[in-house]
Amino acid sequence: MGKDKLRRFAEIATFNNVVQMEAGQPYQGQWSAQFFKNNNPLVLELACGKGEYTVNLAQMFPAKNFIGIDYKGNRLWRGAKTAVEEGINNVGFLRIQIENLSSYFAPGEVDEIWITFPDPQPQLSREKKRLTSPRFLEQYKHLLKPGGFVNLKTDNDDLHAYTAEKIAELGLKLHVKTEDLYHSPYADEVLSIKTYYEKMYLKNNKNINYLKFSFV
Template identity: 45%
Template sequence: MAKAKMKKLSEVSTFPFVFENKDFLNPGLTNHLCEKIDLKNKWKEVVFKNNHPITIELACGKADYTISLAQKFPNINFLGVDIKGDRLWKGSKRVVELGLTNVAFLRTKIEQIDLFIGKGEIDEMWITFPDPFPKKGDINRRLTYPSFLEKYKSIVKENGLFHFKTDAIDLFDYSEETIRDFGFELLRVERDIYGNNLADEITSIKTFYELMHLEDNRTINYLQAIIK
């Protein structure tokens, strides 16, 4: 592993708002002091130290959405989740620079998210530009595959909002159908949000990946649903 990446991976573990599941075979969270910590049903009390609602961003990468939303909504807690520590390091550095106190990060595979978050503990969720997994054999890795939706239904409260943004039209179409069939109520299904003038202050926040896709002249799509 490159030296710079190793440095980020060891540094990300030192931020007091980062919690990591380092061993997928023996899952459990550790904090910045390398102590085991159980946060299930305790995120508000132990991490955020308030009773504000929690919005989660899954596959947050460098956490561009999490951070922009956290700046706009200081009375909401934001939890960014990704498996890649070097990307969370980037987000963590920005959280410190900006002095944000309403952001935390969870480094884990999303497949294990329900081990660390309690039933209905989350109020709202975002997925931005997840890997599209275009091959047929990989469809079960898409973050809108029913086994993932099942987990979101468990951790997000009934009637919580689900937001999804992607450039990948096959993934978008697949997600619209899967989410509807799963029983979530679709509120907004917007193709080419910029070309069709549909983007608002929130949906026009741009992530690292979104900016790359826009440079390649790809169109951006947005879907919003109520979790049922």
């Protein structure tokens, strides 16, 4: 492991906005009350990477709580450090494997989920690892409050199409679907938040896909 990664791992251990692994389990069902010390709605960003989307959402919506989730601590470091430096108190980060979400959040605890530019896991043998595969969707269904939304923003056309197929197969409610977000009527202030990698995709004239859906 490089010196930079070691330094970042050491530093995030000192951040009060980062919870790592099993240390997050006692917050299950109590994230807003115990971690954020309020009763505001709770929003998750899965596979948040450097946490750019999480931090920007938190700045836009101070009356909501945001948790960015990823397993790679050296990535979380960037978003966590930005939040500390800028005094953004309604954002936190949780370092866990996303398949273990149900061990950290209670049924009906989450108001909304964002999945922004996840690994598309293109190989058929890795379908179960896609964050919109049925096994993950089942978790989201239980964690979300009734009427809670899932948002998928991706540059990967195949993952977008795959997710749309699963929404139809499972009888979920589709609210928004576009294969070209920035040439659609949906590109509002929230959806126009751009991560480092999204900016790279757009420079290469890559279309950005977006889906918004909920569970019946």
